[in-house]
Amino acid sequence: MKTTHSKLAEKFIADEPRTDWHDETLWFVREKRDKAAHGLPEWEQLREWASQIKNHTLSNLSDYLKEFEEKAKANGIIVHWAENGAEHNKIIHGIIQRHKIQKIVKSKSMLTEECHLNEYLQQYNIEVVDTDLGERIVQFRKEPPSHIVLPAIHLKKEDVSATFHEHLGTEKGNNDPQYLTEAARQHLRDKFVQSELAITGVNFAVAETGGFVVCTNEGNADMGAHTAAIHIACMGFEKIIPKAEHLGVFLRLLARSATGQPITTYSSHFQKPRPGQEMHIVIVDNGRSKQLSREDFRNSLKCIRCAACFNTCPVYRRSGGHSYHTAVAGPIGSILNPNLDMKANADLPFASTLCGSCTNVCPVKINIHEQLWKWRQVIAAEGYTDATKKIGMNAMAFLFSKPSLYRFAGKWGRWMMRIFPFVTNNKLNIWYKQREMPESPKESFRDWYLKNGKINRN
Amino acid sequence: MKVALFIPCYIDQFYPQVGIATLQLLEKLGCDVSFPLEQSCCGQPMANSGFASLSKGCDINFVKNFSGFDYIVAPSGSCVLHIKEHLKAELHLEEVSRIRNNIYELSEFLTDVLKVKKLNARFPFKVGLHNSCHGQRGLHLSSMTETMLPAFSKPEQLLNMVKDIQLSNPKRNDECCGFGGTFCVFEEAVSVKMGKDRVEEHDANSVDYITGGDTSCLMHLEGILKRQGSKVKIIHIAEILNSSL
Numbered sequence: 212m213k214t215t216h217s218k219l220a221e222k223f224i225a226d227e228p229r230t231d232w233h234d235e236t237l238w239f240v241r242e243k244r245d246k247a248a249h250g251l252p253e254w255e256q257l258r259e260w261a262s263q264i265k266n267h268t269l270s271n272l273s274d275y276l277k278e279f280e281e282k283a284k285a286n287g288i289i290v291h292w293a294e295n296g297a298e299h300n301k302i303i304h305g306i307i308q309r310h311k312i313q314k315i316v317k318s319k320s321m322l323t324e325e326c327h328l329n330e331y332l333q334q335y336n337i338e339v340v341d342t343d344l345g346e347r348i349v350q351f352r353k354e355p356p357s358h359i360v361l362p363a364i365h366l367k368k369e370d371v372s373a374t375f376h377e378h379l380g381t382e383k384g385n386n387d388p389q390y391l392t393e394a395a396r397q398h399l400r401d402k403f404v405q406s407e408l409a410i411t412g413v414n415f416a417v418a419e420t421g422g423f424v425v426c427t428n429e430g431n432a433d434m435g436a437h438t439a440a441i442h443i444a445c446m447g448f449e450k451i452i453p454k455a456e457h458l459g460v461f462l463r464l465l466a467r468s469a470t471g472q473p474i475t476t477y478s479s480h481f482q483k484p485r486p487g488q489e490m491h492i493v494i495v496d497n498g499r500s501k502q503l504s505r506e507d508f509r510n511s512l513k514c515i516r517c518a519a520c521f522n523t524c525p526v527y528r529r530s531g532g533h534s535y536h537t538a539v540a541g542p543i544g545s546i547l548n549p550n551l552d553m554k555a556n557a558d559l560p561f562a563s564t565l566c567g568s569c570t571n572v573c574p575v576k577i578n579i580h581e582q583l584w585k586w587r588q589v590i591a592a593e594g595y596t597d598a599t600k601k602i603g604m605n606a607m608a609f610l611f612s613k614p615s616l617y618r619f620a621g622k623w624g625r626w627m628m629r630i631f632p633f634v635t636n637n638k639l640n641i642w643y644k645q646r647e648m649p650e651s652p653k654e655s656f657r658d659w660y661l662k663n664g665k666i667n668r669n
Numbered sequence: 670m671k672v673a674l675f676i677p678c679y680i681d682q683f684y685p686q687v688g689i690a691t692l693q694l695l696e697k698l699g700c701d702v703s704f705p706l707e708q709s710c711c712g713q714p715m716a717n718s719g720f721a722s723l724s725k726g727c728d729i730n731f732v733k734n735f736s737g738f739d740y741i742v743a744p745s746g747s748c749v750l751h752i753k754e755h756l757k758a759e760l761h762l763e764e765v766s767r768i769r770n771n772i773y774e775l776s777e778f779l780t781d782v783l784k785v786k787k788l789n790a791r792f793p794f795k796v797g798l799h800n801s802c803h804g805q806r807g808l809h810l811s812s813m814t815e816t817m818l819p820a821f822s823k824p825e826q827l828l829n830m831v832k833d834i835q836l837s838n839p840k841r842n843d844e845c846c847g848f849g850g851t852f853c854v855f856e857e858a859v860s861v862k863m864g865k866d867r868v869e870e871h872d873a874n875s876v877d878y879i880t881g882g883d884t885s886c887l888m889h890l891e892g893i894l895k896r897q898g899s900k901v902k903i904i905h906i907a908e909i910l911n912s913s914l
Contacts, residue, residue, distance in 0.1 A: 216856070564852050587718065588722070617678065650683070
């Protein structure tokens with residue numbers, strides 16, 4: 212009864228040196244985050260402010276979204292609303308068709324991944340070039356990103372070299388990062404110069420001003436939006452914040468949590484289209500209002516997509532992003548995705564040891580590990596767990612609620628393990644596959660206590 | 670001071686020496702300790718697997734056994750955390766809240782309630798400390814590397830009172846060992862990989878023992894160590910604090 216996550220994780224871990232490399236690379240980022248956070252005496256205060264601003268915003272969401280729409284329209288931005296991924300894709304397709312556009316570039320949007328925009332447009336023979344270096348690499352390889360901030364973190368430079376050799380004609384076996392980056396840079400320059408339409412994500416949309424901010428380290432959201440005649444920005448509706456002054460809190464937290472940088476290299480502020488340019492914003496629900504209505508999981512909408520929870524998660528670091536089989540992987544993905552499709556993602560809340568490190572690093576204080584625990588209860592109650600697991604749990608619950616039966620079973624179980632070790636030391640016992648069983652003592656603690664405890668001494 | 674001893678099921682069955690050390694240690698420190706005889710499991714395995722709804726029987730049995738004591742002490746952070754956060758019994762609301770407020774993990778009971786300043790213990794070995802997640806992040810037994818708060822550690826504070834012990838911390842001081850309850854079988858590959866990585870860091874410090882406050886983590890690490898044929902042994906913190914080697 213292996214789950215999808217556990218099967219994919221096992222496949223990833225089969226290459227142990229690569230798993231070690233993946234783990235160490237992400238741990239290095241986590242340590243950079245620690246260093247950056249330690250540099251700010253007000254770190255915990257910032258987290259508290261960020262959490263409260265988001266809490267307030269989620270409680271007054273419709274008001275802030277309306278205010279944003281009004282201000283954005285006044286700024287000359289065309290505002291669209293999409294109930295789900297399909298509507299989002301249709302809106303974008305409509306704009307592309309209307310303008311009969313061929314050359315499209317995209318930057319920094321996990322939302323378009325969530326809505327499967329690339330696949331949708333491909334049906335109509337429309338190609339979108341992902342311009343973030345990591346995303347371009349996985350796009351060449353026809354793979355989804357494995358991490359929301361470091362999309363190609365599962366690949367080594369040798370893999371990138373082979374991919375670029377195949378798609379960009381770089382020298383075979385040349386693994387020099389400088390050489391490879393330069394090749395990607397030249398290739399992407401061409402795409403930027405030719406582009407007629409640029410799609411970007413949105414990190415923060417400000418209700419007060421009707422503008423929005425996109426954070427990138429490579430500057431490609433700017434490059435795309437500044438060269439193309441049309442700019443479409445796509446945002447999940449939880450990206451809204453009330454005022455421009457709140458940006459200071461989030462911009463300080465975002466980059467430090469994500470990569471350990473004091474601030475993202477480019478924080479690009481878009482307020483209105485430049486003369487002759489057309490600017491659209493697509494505001495997407497896609498299950499978010501449903502999540503907002505789930506009291507236990509509402510907090511998950513505070514997420515600012517820094518991926519600090521990915522980097523700290525000891526499971527993610529060993530299992531790789533693709534084991535989560537969703538656009539947003541890692542701990543936060545495991546509490547967002549069951550909302551989108553509970554059956555398909557029923558395995559994800561169980562892909563955690565509930566160690567709690569994710570909750571500790573979260574810059575907006577999402578109680579991630581508590582929500583993982585709560586999702587497990589919902590998923591079991593809705594009947595999306597394996598039938599054998601349910602039978603086993605029922606048996607355990609029965610056994611433990613009857614102390615004399617528990618003792619009887621314990622005694623015979625230990626006896627069996629001592630006399631017939633093969634009962635547990637065999638291939639069917641998953642524990643035994645790579646671990647020895649604990650030794651089986653003749654006496655339980657209770658047996659010992661009955662002979663040696665206070666009751667005999669008094 | 671009437672103290673009830675809670676010995677979680679897997680310690681009762683597989684690691685009785687941990688229960689014995691806990692009992693002897695508490696008695697040495699002057700506690701009037703009782704072991705309620707009809708106790709079994711705290712219900713955590715079901716709850717963490719999504720079946721908290723099935724732990725009613727366990728909850729009622731727990732309340733029956735542990736009502737009326739000043740304190741309840743257990744040598745397992747994760748079982749204590751489960752009771753603290755999830756114990757429920759509709760007909761005994763007052764008792765449930767008393768139990769939730771008065772249950773302690775062993776090392777926090779020693780530092781915070783008994784305020785132990787001195788132990789007559791000696792353990793002349795090199796020991797690596799494994800911080801168990803539920804104790805550390807759940808019960809705040811020690812500071813966590815993710816948060817920007819002053820450093821402290823209740824288990825270390827106690828281990829430092831032991832004569833001739835040589836403590837050594839692994840490089841990643843508070844990384845999970847991968848046990849995680851039923852996670853250890855449902856996510857076997859990740860669980861074992863995490864455990865192997867933990868063991869390797871302690872190995873790098875050439876420790877004789879790995880210790881901690883949760884026997885479950887130690888059982889997982891022990892399984893890996895034994896399969897590797899390692900000389901490193903595991904030992905519960907209660908056994909070290911009670912030791913007079």
